[in-house]
Amino acid sequence: QVQLVESGGGSVQAGGSLRLSCAASGRTLSSYTMGWFRQAPGKERECVARISKSGGRISYADSVKGRSTISRDNAKNTVYLQMNSLKSEDTAVYYCTADTGFYSSRCYPSDYEYWGQGTQVTVSS
Numbered sequence: 001q002v003q004l005v006e007s008g009g010g011s012v013q014a015g016g017s018l019r020l021s022c023a024a025s026g027r028t029l030s031s032y033t034m035g036w037f038r039q040a041p042g043k044e045r046e047c048v049a050r051i052s053k054s055g056g057r058i059s060y061a062d063s064v065k066g067r068s069t070i071s072r073d074n075a076k077n078t079v080y081l082q083m084n085s086l087k088s089e090d091t092a093v094y095y096c097t098a099d100t101g102f103y104s105s106r107c108y109p110s111d112y113e114y115w116g117q118g119t120q121v122t123v124s125s
Contacts, residue, residue, distance in 0.1 A: 002026045002114050004096045009119030012086055016123070020081040022096030022116060030054070030074040033103050035112055036081045038092035038121075047107035048094070049081060057103045064090070088125045093118040 008020040020036070035050035049060045049070040058070055069082040079096060097112035104111070 002029075002032060002098050004098060004114055004116035006094065006096045006116045006119040009094060009121045011122040011124065014087055014123055014125045016086050017082070017084045018086065018121060020083070020094055020096075020119060020121075022079040022081075024077045024079070024098065028074070029072065029077040029079070029098075032098040032100060032114075034070075034072060034079045035097040035099075035107060036070060036079075037095045037097055037109060037112075038090075039095070039118075040089075040092040043092075045095070045109050046092075047109075050103065050107050051079070052103035059107070083121075086121075086123045088123050091121060091123050093120050 003025045005023045030053055036048045037045050038048050039045040048064055051058050051070045051072055055072050067085045072079045095118045096116040098114040099112045
């Protein structure tokens with residue numbers, strides 16, 4: 001079992017940047033496909049980005065493509081989400097997720113077994 005703790009959220013003006021981190025403990029990170037989801041008030045949880053166990057396969061939601069970069073450092077047991085050119089619509093709670101399954105074309109909350117507690121990102125215009 002793995003425990004996930006997010007950090008790096010906060011308040012930023014539109015156009016700014018944030019880097020979210022997800023520290024994993026309990027098991028080695030390389031055992032997991034990792035993802036970032038977000039949920040805004042009144043909206044469904046959305047898959048933002050995911051990365052395969054080795055880091056060789058990555059995909060992004062259209063809403064963040066070109067503005068965000070997911071990466072992982074298995075030696076440090078940490079996953080990152082760099083977000084640039086932030087918009088007010090990026091405001092949400094961001095969750096780090098992990099699953100022992102292999103990277104696939106689908107990305108739904110039910111695909112991920114382990115979740116962090118979330119970190120708030122607020123973008124003001």
